[in-house]
Amino acid sequence: MTTGNQQHSEDVQAAELRERLDAVIADAGALGHRGLIRRIVSTGIGLGTDGATRLDLKITATAVEEMRAAFRLFAPFVGVPKVTIFGSARTQSHDPLWVGAEAAARGLAELGWMVVTGAGPGIMEAAATGAGPERSLGISIRLPFEEAPLDVAADDGHRIAMKYFFTRKLMLVKESRGFICLPGGFGTMDETFELLTLQQTGKMEPMPIVLLDRAGGTYWQGFARFVTEELAGSGLIAVDDLDRVLVTDSPDAAIAEVTGFWRNYDSLRWQGEQLVLRVRAEPSDAELDDLNERFSGLCEVGAITRSGPLASEIADDDALDLPRLVLTPRRRAVGDLYRLIRALNELDSAPR
Incomplete structure (x- = not known):
């Protein structure tokens, strides 16, 4: 004692x-x-x-x-939107998956995004090639049994190598505002399930997640079937947990999903039990009434209301210029939250 x-x-x-x-x-x-x-x-x-x-x-x-x-x-790239692209290190350059990853990365780079990859060969190299050296960042892992990537953007301050998977995975997620996953092995599955876990548990702010396949491919369809039939069917996850993810074989659809998620929605912040959603354009009275009617089941108490910056936001000088909506959501209502964000992006008042 x-x-x-x-x-x-x-x-x-x-x-x-x-x-x-x-x-x-x-x-x-x-x-x-x-x-x-x-x-x-x-x-x-x-x-x-x-x-x-x-x-x-x-x-x-x-x-x-x-x-x-x-x-x-x-x-050096604070403020530049970033998307992380995951996929197999074993995909060859003639594979339609390589072409799709390259096209998605190129399209996003042309819209002002940066592309983050694991800086390896295969899909990672395809994405870095599509984005170009000035628009790509790479975080590689030192592995004894995998080949090194080709010389894309080497020695230009856009790449680092790491020893540990957990630090690498943290940085592949931390800075990005969207994720595109292409078919891959254990590593890709690990990264995809981690994204879904962070999303489901609320440990990651809402982000767009795209599962991109080759034209007519069945990889992600099989994945979705397993999740729906085995996980949701056994009561291990909610039946709508995968509704927040876009499964597609179109690079253009992947680009639209990532960029469109941020059309009106900007960010969120918790204030005790209250959730503050920051948007780029304030909804009209009629739009707010419609949102409350459509998402009445999302609120534990009360309704979705307009608000000025809360005290904690003012203290941190946190996006004070943006309009705000405040609600007290039900616990485990992550799926409804994503649907609300998509509804905010589709309002007539939302920026074009």
């Missing part, structure tokens, strides 16, 4: 350590977000005092180093 004197001594030591860390942080010139930087450094010291093994320390150090490298990779 800790005595009063022991607690006092520990508090004094913690305060002294904090002062010393603040001095080191200041000397290093890291003036912004000092509290967060102190937490990172303190955690590292804590691992040492915990007696963490050398392997645990190496994993931690490498993960932080890889995340820093990825943050620096993306930093």
Whole structure:
């Protein structure tokens, strides 16, 4: 049991350590977000005092180093919309899937998007080729049994390599505002299911997800059948969980799905039990009435209403110029939320 004197001594030591860390942080010139930087450094010291093994320390150090490298990779392109394209590393250049990935990436790049890939061969190389070196970013993984990609945008500051899948997967998702998945093996399935899990659980803000196949292909149709018959049929997921995903064999439809998702909808933020949806154009009275009639089952209490920026948004200077709609949604109503976003994008008042 800790005595009063022991607690006092520990508090004094913690305060002294904090002062010393603040001095080191200041000397290093890291003036912004000092509290967060102190937490990172303190955690590292804590691992040492915990007696963490050398392997645990190496994993931690490498993960932080890889995340820093990825943050620096993306930093020059803040504000540029990005789409991540997943797919098999084994797809050959003559395959219609390669052609489809290249076409989708090229179309999005022409509309001002950047394309993020795993910087490998196959579909990843096709997407990087379609987007071009100035519009593509790559995060590769060092693997012992896979070939390296061809020399697309090499050594231009648009690529990094990582040791760990978990840091790579984080950065392939974190910066993007849309995802296109083409047929692939275990890795593609892993990435696709992770997207669906993040979407279903609300750990990722609503994003467009497209499952793109070759013309007449059955890969994603078979996937959807498995999800519907086995997962939903067994009560393991909701019957409408896959409704948020577009299954198509058209690169043009994939492009339209990704870009159209952001036609009017901009972002969301939680304020306690309330959900704030930021849009580009405020709906008319008649449109708001229609939305409340169509989505009455989405609200736990009350209705969808207009709002100015909430206190937390004002404190963070968070998109204060945008119109807002506020509601208190039912839990697990993710499917209805996506349908509401699509309805907002289809309003006559939405930007063209």
